[in-house]
Amino acid sequence: MNLLLIGFMIVVSLIQTIIWLFRNKAHMGIKYAIYHYLTVIKIRKAFLDANYYNKRFYFNNEIADLPKVKLEFSNSFSKATLFIENININKAIGDINISFALSNFVVDVAYLSNDENFHVFEIYDSNIDQQYKFDSFTSFKKQSDQIGNYSLFIDKSIEISLYGTLLVGQTGSGKTYALYSLILQMLTKKVHYNLYFADPKNSSLAVLGDKISKENTVTEIEGIIELLWRFNQSMIERKESIKEKLNTKLEGTYADFGYEPHIFIFDEFASFQTVLQTMEKKKRDEVMKLLSQVVLQGRQLGFFLWIVMQKSDASLLPTNLRENLPVKFVLGNAESQTYTTAFGNGVDIPEKNFKLGQGVFTCPIIAKRPRLCHFSYLNFDILKAVNHLNKGRGFCKNPRPTKQENHSFH
Ligand SMILES: Nc1ncnc2c1ncn2[C@@H]1O[C@H](COP(=O)(O)OP(=O)(O)O)[C@@H](O)[C@H]1O
Ligand SMILES: [Mg+2]
Structure with a gap:
């Protein structure tokens, strides 16, 4: 019985790990996945801090439905494109201080995607010195x-x-x-x-x-x-x-x-x-x-x-x-x-x-x-x-x- 439970737990955590790897694009490398994971966490926290979410009820519990986030780093991690779902909310996306949430990263360009489904931010790492x-x-x-x-x-x-x-x-x-x-x-x-x-x-x-x-x-x-x-x-x-x-x-x-x-x-x-x-x-x-x-x-x-x-x-x-x-x-x-x-x-x-x-x-x-x-x-x-x-x-x-x-x- 116990063995069965342990086996079940192993399978569950395996599945979770696979989902994690998949979500954080581990096929791009483990460093990429970790960067991706940490950055997305920071952004999701910024959504919570700025009350930028819709409230939903889930089995009688109120939960925060955060906008979906997609993140694509360039090869050297010095630049990235951030997509934030354009959710139906009475709040300006500008209320979320993205630059602040991302510590080193600074927003360069911001626009709405052509299909209007995403706010797109081009961001870059301000710690990498560009001086000649x-x-x-x-x-x-x-x-x-x-x-x-x-x-x-x-x-x-x-x-x-x-x-x-x-x-x-x-x-x-x-x-x-x-x-x-x-x-x-x-x-x-x-x-x-x-x-x-x-x-x-x-x-x-x-x-x-x-x-x-x-x-x-x-x-x-x-x-x-x-x-x-x-x-x-x-x-x-x-x-x-x-x-x-x-x-x-x-x-x-x-x-x-x-x-x-x-x-x-x-x-x-x-x-x-x-x-x-x-x-x-x-x-x-x-x-x-x-x-x-x-x-x-x-x-x-x-x-x-x-x-x-x-x-x-x-x-x-x-x-x-x-x-x-x-x-x-x-x-x-x-x-x-x-x-x-x-x-x-x-x-x-x-x-x-x-x-x-x-x-x-x-x-x-x-x-x-x-x-x-x-x-x-x-x-x-x-x-x-x-x-x-x-x-x-x-x-x-x-x-x-x-x-x-x-x-x-x-
Ligand atoms: N881009 C730079 N890289 C390295 N040193 C610089 C740079 N810009 C200025 N400096 C140093 O700072 C000093 C003061 O700069 P300066 O151009 O005379 O300032 P300002 O004209 O704004 O008063 C320069 O003499 C130089 O030694
Ligand atoms: Mg001068």
Whole structure:
């Protein structure tokens, strides 16, 4: 009798084990099954904590009917896709803090499946550092050569197209250094990049700018305004010449027609603004007009404004400019107010102690909600690399305006 009972129990636990192995996809490996099991448990607990379930009666006992969960890890466990059943419930799925439940994992993209049966979350492990560390310019260039002429890499998982960009972070968070790795990429491209540098604090960016394009590097306020004006003039000329080409391809951009990109890199924008505020209204308005023309029309024409500053409060960066800069980075451990001004209200920021050059960003198509990023570490002589590149690059092809034109502006 006892033996029969023991035998029965063995069979039951065997069946349970088989179900467990099957549910946790043990055919993918035992490590996979354990990861799967632990993660699903955490998610189910989060459902309970958030009261995200339907109540059912089962033999007179009230039970919680949790939504079904499907989880698919990528090969290295660094990424996963999570499917949560779309149950009939008067609650938002956003009430469950998925990122929190999954500790290391951060939600990247969230959407409803085509048949609307599942909420789908693409998640990734925030503990796996995506930063590139380059020990020589050669290895940097090798990486850069893998990327298209009109795109830039940020880290191992991120590549972005050219857009108007806002780069925010406290002093020392790695903003200017981030620019170096992007500028160096531009200099290695097969397409000529026309770079403009405004550095009102006259720091190391101006030194680099002088080497790359001396005539387009400025530090004084009047010089910056004049450079902005010239940048706009070139954009207006481009607009004229692109018009004819648009007849052949309506949705075309500068890149389709083989035009060169022009990028105005504006470091420490707030110190420029502070000085500008002391000037007469007419001048302030003119400068704002120049800036907004670029952010509104530049994308198709290939003219981009990159604004770098510590905080992007409306008092320092007018809202219309901020809203029209499609790419936004916030580097370092910023105050919640900084995240709110950059990304808007109620946006989840992955909890993390950010390292130098690390932060979050949003970008059309690839990062609709703030996603982690980590700019490269360049363990080689940057100035030497620029000098080397300059030899192969020739001079900036951007024509300077005549004195006459210049005068009419001031
Ligand atoms: N991505 C990075 N990797 C390694 N070190 C970095 C990185 N970004 C910044 N640093 C270090 O931090 C210092 C300060 O960065 P910096 O770009 O000048 O800050 P910010 O412009 O935000 O004030 C740099 O001189 C560099 O030594
Ligand atoms: Mg700086």
